[in-house]
Amino acid sequence: MTDAITADTSRNELLKIAAGGLVSGLLTPLLPDVVDLLPGVPRMLRLALLALPFAVLVFFIVRRRSANAAWAALAAAIVTMIAFVGAVNAAIFIDGQMAGAAKAMRSLFAGLAGGLIGSGLLAVGIALLPAGPRKAEAWMPMLITGTAAGALLALDTSLGLDRTSFLYPVWQAAVAVRLALALRR
16 A cells, blocks of 8 residues: 555656656746846856756755755756756757758757757766765666657757747656656665
């Protein structure tokens, strides 16, 4: 009986995390217009601020899953913003390296690179915190999910839906759930 209750609670918690990922994924594409209103903020900090909705979600996931102080959750949120900057820069770099290729192909490889770098930096950063597991196999599902979903983001780019991204909320929900599962181990 208690196993059924635990499984149901866990499933409900994961559904809440996925919903939080969907909401943060809907907010993220709307932030560039708000962040652009901040005068004198360096470009990389502006880019990091775009990750704020997802960083808040990661803060709550780590805080809830960890017995450590709030500093670990705050550090995880900062790592999330750094991972976002790394993911965007990796995607831009790969897109630039494929200048002669078709837009869809450039977007696909840029999405793969961004998804892998973003989820990889997030995994490494949180694994170094007391809240995170140290074994690589705990993080592999998140890396695979982040990379595959990053490739799906290419569809948004190819269709010109960068500002109203349909698949970005899916990416954030999937990676948030995988993060919660990695921290559960």
